Amino acid sequence: MxxxxxxxxxxxxxxxxxxxxxxxxxxxxxxxxxxxxxxxxxxxxxxxxxxxxxxxxxxxxxxxxxxxxxxxxxxxxxxxxxxxxxxxxxxxxxxxxxxxxxxxxxxxxxxxxxxxxxxxxxxxxxxxxxxxxxxxxxxxxxxxxxxxxxxxxxxxxxxxxxxxxxxxxxxxxxxxxxxxxxxxxxxxxxxxxxxxxxxxxxxxxxxxxxxxxxxxxxxxxxxxxxxxxxxxxxxxxxxxxxxxKTLGVRVRAQSLTAQAVAEFLDGHPAVEKVHYPGLPNHPDRALIQQQMNGPGAMLSVQVKGGADEAIRFIGKLKLFTRATSLGGVESLIEHRASVEGPTSATPKNLLRLSIGLEHSEDLINDLAQALSL
Known part of the structure; x- marks a missing residue:
């Protein structure tokens, strides 16, 4: 089946x-x-x-x-x-x-x-x-x-x-x-x-x-x-x-939106780097295609600047909920180093996104307005 x-x-x-x-x-x-x-x-x-x-x-x-x-x-x-x-x-x-x-x-x-x-x-x-x-x-x-x-x-x-x-x-x-x-x-x-x-x-x-x-x-x-x-x-x-019961439907829909969000962020001048398995420039693209059926709905983005710039950016978002965890129907964003604490090795400008079931255009527009201000 x-x-x-x-x-x-x-x-x-x-x-x-x-x-x-x-x-x-x-x-x-x-x-x-x-x-x-x-x-x-x-x-x-x-x-x-x-x-x-x-x-x-x-x-x-x-x-x-x-x-x-x-x-x-x-x-x-x-x-x-x-x-x-x-x-x-x-x-x-x-x-x-x-x-x-x-x-x-x-x-x-x-x-x-x-x-x-x-x-x-x-x-x-x-x-x-x-x-x-x-x-x-x-x-x-x-x-x-x-x-x-x-x-x-x-x-x-x-x-x-x-x-x-x-x-x-x-x-x-x-x-x-x-x-x-x-x-x-x-x-x-x-x-x-x-x-x-x-x-x-x-x-x-x-x-x-x-x-x-x-x-x-x-x-x-x-x-x-x-x-x-x-x-x-x-x-x-x-x-x-x-x-x-709805796992497959949710994950595939969320992954499609995550792909669109990752591609938008990857080309944005305010973004330093996007970490997402679905991007064509991912160093392990061949391995991903070999062992995965899709890139998933999680991505991380490093904005230009440091922790202050990253936190300022997420503070301007309207549709993303600023919270830890992932995998829910709502889109979440978090400053990962803050969650992990003072011993974290995560880059200070890195934000982790869990993409939910909102429409991709709405999420991209929200990210665009926050990055442009």
Whole structure:
């Protein structure tokens, strides 16, 4: 089936008891037993499992082409549980350009616990190979990366990881399975912040992991998911499932608008540089066409000047909401270095744009008026 049909059918199960087309939300935290003390159904308590969460996990696994999916209370909870499945003394290889919360977890939580990590430019394959240690257990990719939209060659990096006995993990939040399938590119695990495109409406927090194989490591992560309780509520799961129904339609429409916005900004005299996979001058254009079905709806732009000029520019925008996060139906813009804090390595003149479902001409006109004043 085409992706849109698959996404709709994966989250569409009519209630067998009432015939309700919209699936019910099972809010119960606990589940009854009969007179013989046997469970009435397959569930005991919502922390280890819940029917609404199980439906979401199966849908996400289906869309990513994996064997098993797991839902968490946030993208950070998903990442943290994956690192918890490692052992003290293990090593993680991480991209230099990645969501700032990932290295923050490693540095502030797991490094004191005994994990070591190295950051490397994932676009430099020689550097990746030389940075993999004997004790490397995870090579963590993020492509396109946040916020510079650097592209990682997933086939090659996964091969290098496997040759060293490590797992290759890909944060696929920005591309989504609409545009990229890391498991088909030999990655072992996919991570998502379902807060973003999966839910799509900026109203629910969530995360997910999808495993290519339901192996011993996946089962260990499942154990930790239930023991730690870093799981989403049934209502949050229901909201993400509802968002999945329109995922393909939204991402493709947003990507078309992002392409138009990027092309406008790329030619503007007040702009220093645009970072967007859909531009013909992108240095990794051939790789993008090889492993992605489209450039996505995220872009970053460096305006001429520094932080003051960048903040002054976004202060004049009327249609873009000045807020962090991404993937919602509304267009957002943020001064990324301010969000990441004083240790940020992001250029001070860089702004990150999440393109929503507004008409492209309206967004371009808004950007034009802000750049011209």
């Amino acid at each position: 085409h992706f849109d049909t698959l996404a709709l059918r994966a989250t569409h199960q009519s209630d067998p008891e009432t015939g309700a087309v919209a699936p019910p939300i099972h809010l119960s935290t606990t589940f009854a037993r009969n007179e013989a003390n046997e469970l009435v159904g397959d569930y005991t308590y919502t922390r280890p499992n819940n029917p609404t969460r199980e439906a979401l996990e199966k849908a996400i696994a289906l869309l990513e082409g994996g064997a098993v999916g797991m839902a968490f209370g946030s993208g950070q909870a998903a990442t943290m549980t994956l690192f918890q499945a490692l052992r003290p003394g293990d090593h993680v290889l991480l991209s230099t350009d990645a969501y700032y919360g990932t290295p923050a977890l490693l540095e502030q939580v797991f490094h004191p616990w005994g994990l070591t990590y190295t950051r490397v430019d994932m676009s430099d394959l020689d550097a990746v190979e030389s940075s993999i240690h004997e004790n490397t257990r995870i090579v963590w990719c993020e492509t396109p990366s946040n916020p510079m939209l650097t592209i990682t060659d997933l086939l090659t990096v996964s091969r290098l990881a496997h040759e060293a006995g490590a797992l290759c993990v890909c944060d696929n939040t920005w591309a989504t399975p609409v545009l990229q399938h890391p498991l088909d590119l030999n990655c072992d695990i996919v991570m998502h912040s379902t807060t973003k495109y999966f839910s799509g409406h900026s109203d629910v927090l969530g995360g997910a992991l999808v495993f290519k194989r339901n192996d011993e490591f996946a089962q260990r992560v499942r154990l930790l998911q239930g023991l730690s309780g870093a799981v989403p509520s049934p209502f949050d799961c229901w909201l993400v499932s509802r968002g999945l």
